[in-house]
Amino acid sequence: MSAPVLDIRNLAVALPRGGERPNAVEGINITVRPREIVCVVGESGSGKSVTAFTTMGLLPPVLKPVAGEILLQGEDTLTASKARLRELRGSRMAMIFQEPMTALNPVMPVGDQIAEALDWHDTKLSRAERSARVLALMDDVRLPRPAEMAKAYPHQLSGGQRQRVMIAMALANEPALIIADEPTTALDVTTQAQILKLMRELQARHDSGILFITHDFGVVAEIADRVVVMRRGKLVEEGTADEVLNHPRDPYTRMLIDAVPSAVPPPARPIPDKAPLVTTRDVEKVYGGGVLGGRTVKALDKVSISLRPGETLGIVGESGSGKSTLARCIARFVDPTAGEIRLGDEEIGQKPQRALHPIRRRIQVIFQDPYRSLNPRRTVGQSIIEGPMNYGTSRAEAWERARDLLKLVDMEPAGLDRYPHEFSGGQRQRIAIARALAMQPEVLIADEAVSALDVSVQKQVLELLEDIREKLGLAMLFITHDLRVAARICDSVVVMLNGKVVEAGPSGEVFGNPQHDYTKALFAAAPGHGRFDKAPRAPAAG
Amino acid sequence: MGRFLAGRILATIPVLVVVATVVFLLLRLAPGDPAAILAGDAASPEQIAAIRARLGLDEPPLTQFLEWIGRLLRGDLGTSIISNQPVTKLIGERIEPTLALATTTILFAIAVAVPLGVVAAWRHGSWIDRAVMAFSVIGFSIPIFVLGYLLIFGFAMELRWLPVQGYTSIREGFLPFITRLVLPTLTLSVIYIALIARITRASVLETLGEDYVRTARAKGVGERSVLSRHALRNAAVPIVSVIGIGIALLISGVVVTESVFNLPGLGRLTVDAVLARDYPVIQGVTLLFAFLYVLINLGIDVAYTLLDPRIRY
Incomplete structure (x- = not known):
């Protein structure tokens, strides 16, 4: 066995005084060997990113390493001088980040950004050699037409292409160690599959070891040689990918793996055969154009769906598929360009905004990011009662209902007097659900409502939504990019691509026997495909 | 474009x-x-x-x-009621000192304020940052005429390093031209240094927290380059906006400074014309200023497209 490129020994990093725990991470031991991919898995707050940034010497000044050593090919980066660290970064160790849009400088051509990585470490390159190296790197990460693309700015590239640029930049000086911090989390599943494939290929050709940080066991199953599981700053389990995924020893690891929803839907629920509550017929939405002309984008192209009372309909697709635009048209946040949207017997698609007041109460939305969807300057109670009071409910009654709703979403009614920042992400999403329910809606639109949550929290919120739709008989429109989540909660699904519906039907049929090529490709691209698709609704082990 | x-x-x-x-x-x-x-x-x-x-x-x-x-x-701004001279000729005679003072002031302000702001952001919370911020507050608060007379008293009357007042055209040599502009420039630029330094600090501070700055550091880019190529380039749009507004305000700000330092510029011409109700002159100068404002705004918009490739018209 070759010597490790990275050897983290007994690392501890202190949190500032008054934090929730004394150390961000402690007792961390991780080794990465050449040509090895080590996945560090954990939920938010587990300390996985702190570990990565400590290794790179990029910790924010408030966090201080207090014990241990980090050996990069035998050299301790914790004791290295600032100048030495700068030399090591980008040459012997490189990093790939989560969000390639924000991680690239928006005002610098991508070719220059790759070249910059060379400039700081290999000053002897001539101009011609330098640009040849940049093009070779871009070619290496399979970017099309490198010569043209080198002159492009990040916003002119797709998400996948941007991440390829990041990878080219990381590879520029053939680093011994690459740290990838959730490199595919912000990407669509099909793009994610391509990037994971690329990273595996590159790793076979170069001798780098990869420390791969992720929260997604699907990705772990795809790419890991070895796995390290972290929780609240400590290591809970370590082993080969096979050991950890198939025979987890620690109950926390087991819980995380069990929380991954199965891509096989549970047996169909009986849905009362009633007249549809929401129907759309040939709905179209065109952005741009207008009086001044210019480029137009057809976000929705003749979309027809129907949702019965009590039913959960999943709208599944990648970014740009039009799934969120559809939700916004139905909620009438935007005006559809053409087509019909009916709520019960009433046509609401073409109603002017001022006539929508009575409709708004009946359709409520839960948004993706509970950190931004609640007003930070209002207490939870104020946020919940605002809607009902706009519709004439008295303050006392609305407050009473808010108390009941917090109980319904498994929270203490005392929370009504507190502000959103005092709650965790999962709790905030519960509050957002309570806020939507306070309006006593008939239709609940969940727009990526569990996508920003950790997998264990996601499981709890999904259970809550299942529980609520059962109790209240709600019709739910569930917008998601995550097929596993859709399989778990939706009675039927609609698959969208480029503004069009390409496939629709009961979940059992679509997931069991997909017809359209795109649906098949989507399923095949889902990370860990087939690995977590145990019998549906299996009682949680352990 | x-x-x-x-x-x-x-x-x-x-x-x-x-x-x-x-x-x-x-x-x-x-x-x-x-x-x-x-x-x-x-x-x-x-x-x-x-x-x-x-x-x-x-x-x-x-x-x-x-x-x-x-x-x-027909390009005729009229004739002054008081002096009986064509307004275009009056403006032509007076525009040089004003343009000279405005140019030296804005160049000096940018040259001092941008580095100050960047360093303050880079070392934010340190004594340098606090000093820059304190200077900004003083710069905003001190009236131009007070500062002007203080500088005249110190540098011209006590130390006798520089002339007290007046203007010499650049055609009569660069040295006499610039020595007479030093004090007015210092006086007038203080407030712009305060303004531009503050904005530079705030927007660089914001970009320093961005992911691409972290990326630059992760690939081993040195701090100076992180600050200039990554942080400052991205912070440039708000800074340029403020510089543009500064130039526009400057044109009216020179009025007081020209009086204090006895410079025969447009500011003085305007004040005299207003006192004498010299309608054609007031109208001509106002139109000229309006035209300059529009031109400056256009310049700012063009600068945006050069600084940020995402902005296109």
């Missing part, structure tokens, strides 16, 4: 028409009569009426306005 420029230049015409109309009306509505001022204290009503007739001020305002606009279209 070409279409954008052409459109924007055409759009200056309605702006100038509105400015011309408003200035004309305001002057006619304001109290004061140039004929009475011209005729002096001892003049009889008949003499004043004769002067009014000679100047065409007895015509109905609409006729006066149309005549003025007609001459404007």
